[in-house]
Amino acid sequence: MTRKIEQSRKLQRRAEQMIPGGVNSPVRAFRAVGGEPPFIVRGAGSHLWDADGNEYIDYIGSWGPQILGHAAPLVVDAITNAARNGTSFGASTPAEADLAEIVLSAFPHMQKVRFVSSGTEATMSAIRLARAYTKRKYIVKFEGCYHGHADALLVKAGSGVATLGIPGSAGVPEEFTQFTLALPFNDTDALEQAFKKFRHQIACVIVEPVVGNMGCVPPARGYLEGLRAITERDKTLLIFDEVMTGFRLAFGGAQELYAIHPDLTTMGKIIGGGLPVGAYGGPSEIMDLVAPLGPVYQAGTLSGNPLAMAAGLATLRHLKEHKKEIYPRLDKLSGELAAGVALAAKEAGVPICYNRVGSMFTWFFAPCPVTDWNSAAKSDTEAFGRFFRAMLENGVYLPPSQFEAAFLSAAHTEEDIQQTIATAKQAFALAHA
Ligand SMILES: *Cc1c(COP(=O)(O)O)cnc(C)c1O
Secondary structure, eight states, X not given: OOOOOHHHXXXXXXXXXXXXXXXXXXXXXXXXXXXXXXXXXXXXXXXEEETTOOEEEESSGGGTTOTTOBTOHHHHHHHHHHHHTOSOOSSOOHHHHHHHHHHHHHOTTOSEEEEESSHXXXXXXXXXXXXXXXXXXXXXXXXXXXXXXXXXGOSSOOHHHHHTTOSSOTTOOHHHHTTEEEEOTTOHHHHHHHHHHTTTTEEEEEEOSSBOBTBOBOOOTTHHHHHHHHHHHTTOEEEEEOTTTBTTTBTTHHHHHTTOOOSEEEEOGGGGTTSOOEEEEEOHHHHTTBTTTSSBOOOOTTTTOHHHHHHHHHHHHHHHHTHHHHHHHHHHHHHHHHHHHHHHHHHTTOOOEEEEETTEEEEESSOSOOOSHHHHTTSOHHHHHHHHHHHHHTTEEOOSSXXXXXXXXXXXXXXXXXXXXXXXXXXXXXXXX
């Protein structure tokens, strides 16, 4: 297959005249991998079609939300039905408590949840709340973890930022990040030292329990338990940022998979079923500090939007009802795919190391093991770029950055997996020639 790119190229040039880089989120510009980003005109199940008529097997799934595949009929119906009754009222609708109920059923440590419109808003609000609850200033995050683009969190923030080689971001005064401590992931000693130095001053530790934003990096055995114990000891809130992992690694997210209860949880992506929704939640004692009950201000014109609630509700109901089949199948197919491609690399003499948890995975063009940002950063991003472009050229759409996790959806088939492995074999053979 030779990919046609004429239309996508035209659309990109047109967009570039009006939108910075032609994109509304930087990674879409393909700067880290080169080549022409396809303009997508349609998705169905596990496949996408671009403006030139090329078809792709998709492993991005809108960066996570599309766990049921693109244009899942039950989600499209839910959105359509909701839209007929009006798209936004700025007043409460019954669907908000419906979505809250199913979210709370998935996360037993949460008694209350507040919906926002993005993951960025969710983490920003959770941190504000943690600072208010503890009356402390410092926050701890980990190198390579991304928690959205709020000022205080744009420190050593993984994928998008790392890919572009920007340590933080221009436009963020040092004073705004002076209370942000960035520590290496999977390093309990570093955390102990920070807690010694800033005793009773750390409001919260925010973590991606399985990191997706430096590529997929799982927690080392006992690491999350250590985080829980250390934060509890110092009365610091532990925030699991499950924007990516929530409803993906298990219906109850990473905290179900690893059996750890954080104090606050942030969510996004799948919770909106492909529409813009984020959420943060925890025990009532903490959540009741949020306005109008308490002094922590947080609001949103389109928060709890009826279309978004309908899409989220349809998605979560389906996942909950079929979780016994969906999650094991995602795990099995993802395992086949991740290992199959790694084997193809090995046979071609291309050194790669892969990490996978459930339906999140990354092939690092790096020495094993990849356990934190420093080891991920050893990746040969040129080699990844060649692999990425060869896959795209032959109908497989992977995340356009070495430092992003790929995702499987429930719509992917055994045939998709086998075709992808065959495509990878070709790609590695080419790389070797
Ligand atoms: C995607 C992501 C965010 C940001 O969510 P947006 O909806 O893009 O603002 C925050 N945290 C994690 C872990 C994410 O993967």
